[in-house]
Amino acid sequence: MRNLIRLTILTLALLTTAVGGSRAFGQRHQVFTLADWLLDSAGKPCAEPCILGIRPGVTSFDEALHLLQIHPLTHDLTMYTANRVEVMFLGDDVRIGVVEDSDGLVYSIHLEPQRRDISSVPAGAPTLRLTLGELVNVLGAPDAFQLRQTRTGPVNIATYFAHNLTIINYRRTGEVSPYDPFIYIFMYRQDSASVYQPDVAASWRGFGMARMYFRNR
Secondary structure, eight states: OHHHHHHHHHHHHHHHHHHHHHHHHHHHSEEOOHHHHTBOTTSOBOSSOOBTTBOTTTSBHHHHHHHHHHSTTTTTSEEEEOSSSEEEEEOSSEEEEEEEOTTSBEEEEEEEESOSOGGGSOTTOEEOOOBHHHHHHHHOSOSEEEEEEETTEEEEEEEEGGGTEEEEEEOOSSEEOTTOBEEEEEEEOTTOTTSOOOOTTOOOOOSEEGGGGGTTO
């Protein structure tokens, strides 16, 4: 009987520690939603599609750098020049790249997570942990959707033409899941040839087994 009581107490203690640790973990990290990244520096939705207030083909490159330096989500990131036309902003879990076009306007802006393991992100650092399900909830079904195999594994490519957005997700299983995590978010200027142009078969067919995207092709 005493052994049973001790075992019960030990089990409750372990559960309490696990729950407490989970809550502390959630409090240590700022996890932002997709909607947060589509707001301007004042925290308001952009009148036209943007990322962090930046509209490729409309916002000047210098203005974009200034917006990222004052935006609440990015003002603590480290800025460095990657090459002649691209400036990067780096955080513990977030990497943002801004590319300048020949006319001095922003050609593209992209976001990507820095780390695969969120537990290695320092306390208080913003995290970029977005999923395909969140994308569909915020922006609706993509205009085009294609499954591809890359050197690093299978991915989904979703395109929103009205937003000039191309989003790439890891596909971790044999199905298209709302939990598939982001690898990259790209927003290009409207007249860019880089916006992914799919064939007519690359339409969105919902969540489910990946094989349904390979039928009737």
